[in-house]
Amino acid sequence: MTNTTADVSASGHTEVTAHRDKIPVLRKFIYGLGALVNNLLGAAIGGMVIVLNLGLAMNPALVGLVSALPRLTDALTDPLMGYISDNTKTKWGRRRPYIFCGAIVAGLVYALIWQLPREQSEMFYFWFFLIGSLFFYLAYTVFATPYIALGYELTPDYHERTRLMAVQNFMGQMAYLLAPWFLWFMQNDNLFDDMIQGAGWLAIIIGAFTIFVGILPAIFLKEPNLAILDKPAKTDTETFSPGIKGFFKGFAETLKNKPFLCLCGATFLVFNGFMMVSSFQFYVIIYYVFAGDTNLGSEYAGWAGTLSAFSTFCVIFITAKLSTMFGKRRAFFIAIGLSIVGYALKWFCYTPDNPWLILIPVPFIAFGLGGLFTLMGSMIADVCDVDELKTFARREGMFGSIYWWVVKLGMAVALAAGGFILTATGFDVALAGEQTSTTITLMRIADAGIPLICSIIAIGLIVIYPIDEKTARQVRNQLEMRRGKV
Structure with missing residues (x-):
């Protein structure tokens, strides 16, 4: 049994993926599940926000505003979370604790923000959903940013990285096959009294899926040994100290x-x-x-x-x-x-x-x-x-x-x-x-x-x-x- 996988490049010579650099199919699948969760959350909140207009009769302009404002925070929270993850040191690694906790909190918050109270004013719904969305996107960032970073470091091999990303992209695309059915599910008269109730139950299903599937990469995937990555510079090369600076x-x-x-x-x-x-x-x-x-x-x-x-x-x-x-x-x-x-x-x-x-x-x-x-x-x-x-x-x-x-x-x-x-x-x-x-x-x-x-x-x-x-x-x-x- 050989310990390497050979790939023939365009120049005709054989490049070898060492056995230690290969990611087992099951682990690629588990990493791909994270992409499914990641894309599903993004597609769901974008596809379900129509409920605020059709179900609660909110002004479309307010719906657009409440959808856009939380995303503006990504300009700060995404790089900040990336920096925090890069500089975290725990016995479980740099990424896995955040992936685990982020999936749980994102799933819970997503389920909660769609349990919309009845007969409230338009501005009540605006602020209720805006504040809830801010918490959701923060938890979403805590999950997604370290998850994406984990994929970049799972293997050092040039070609195995592409194979991993192919599996990730393939499984992530499945979210976009599910998302078009969300509106049909929420307004199904045979299942729910109205669209608001349907949105509440759909959010619970998506939240539970996020929790139980989103934590799998944190549990089953291994990070590289940080001791060999944090070797301090012995020259005048750039180094980065922790903190705001x-x-x-x-x-x-x-x-x-x-x-x-x-x-x-x-x-x-x-x-x-x-x-x-x-x-x-x-x-x-x-x-x-x-x-x-x-x-x-x-x-x-x-x-x-x-x-x-x-x-x-x-x-x-x-x-x-x-x-x-x-x-x-x-x-x-x-x-x-x-x-x-x-x-x-x-x-x-x-x-x-x-x-x-x-x-x-x-x-x-x-x-x-x-x-x-x-x-x-x-x-x-x-x-x-x-x-x-x-x-x-x-x-x-x-x-x-x-x-x-x-x-x-x-x-x-x-x-x-x-x-x-x-x-x-x-x-x-x-x-x-x-x-x-x-x-x-x-x-x-x-x-x-x-x-x-x-x-x-x-x-x-x-x-x-x-x-x-x-x-x-x-x-x-x-x-x-x-x-x-x-």
Whole structure:
């Protein structure tokens, strides 16, 4: 029985994943369960907030405000939690205590904030949900930030990191198959008296799932030996002391890390280029392909969404294989290149002459987000190695928290910009299927062109990203020599 796994790279030579670097399938699955919990919480609170409007008749503006305000705190709490996690020392490790406690508190608070009292004023519900959400997002951060950081350090192997992130991304995507059914569940007359009662029970189910599944990574996954990671610098290289000064110094150092900024920029462009026009395809399908027929357009859009979900599951593992064969940078070029083909195909396949052609671009476009989040986590782990070589510190928490904060901030900006772009096309809902030809053309250009251009620029950023497989292995060897490991 061999103790290594061989991967053939693009250059034809064999790279070996040592047995000690491999993560057993069961542990990958357990880490993936954490992603399911993480994504489920994010999707649930976003999908269930409609209850405040439809069930409690809150003003939509207040609903939007109460949804957005708690997320602004992430700008501080995410990096702060990353810093705290990076600098924690317990016999259970740096990450696991926070993952364990964060899952329990997040699950409890989420269940409680949806037990909405009846017959209260609009402002009562606003403050009740705002205060509850602040506590929830704080507990959510305590769970999610160390959980993400844990994934970056579970293995030092260049390719095994990508395999782990593929499993994580695959299982995390399952949350988005469940989330569309939440509204159906909450307003089901056969189960509940009204939507408010349905939301209360759904929150209890999600909260219990968060508690009992979210603690599993903390129980069953092992962190690396911290004694070999905290070796003090013997030169004039950077070091980070604990405390407020250390937090700001580490934060600034992270933002100066050029490879990391390349990854953040590429993610911002690919993800938010897609999100900026995420609703455009529905408008183009309904008002161009089906001349304003909302029912028929929604049906075809639903089929496209279903195909997209299943395509993404397949893309995740295709991307992991491409990374093994060609390296992460080339895999990124291939995946995003295929998504660019998909965006370009929209111009030709979204046609009234044959509506079923709208399905053709879908599998290509799936390579965008499916490939992006499979590769980015693995590449950030490589950046953390390069950072340790310079700073003598492991700062996965800081890197992960800033990366995901950039994603969340960019998504908020993209969704807001999408509304302005739609308005700029001249779209008028009162015209129904009688939109002007100029409006239709501008909508189609935005739908296909914005994510296409963003993706091309993202490829340019990864062209200058300096860490390839050879570099990553050299950095690892230097780190292990410095730590005294064989």
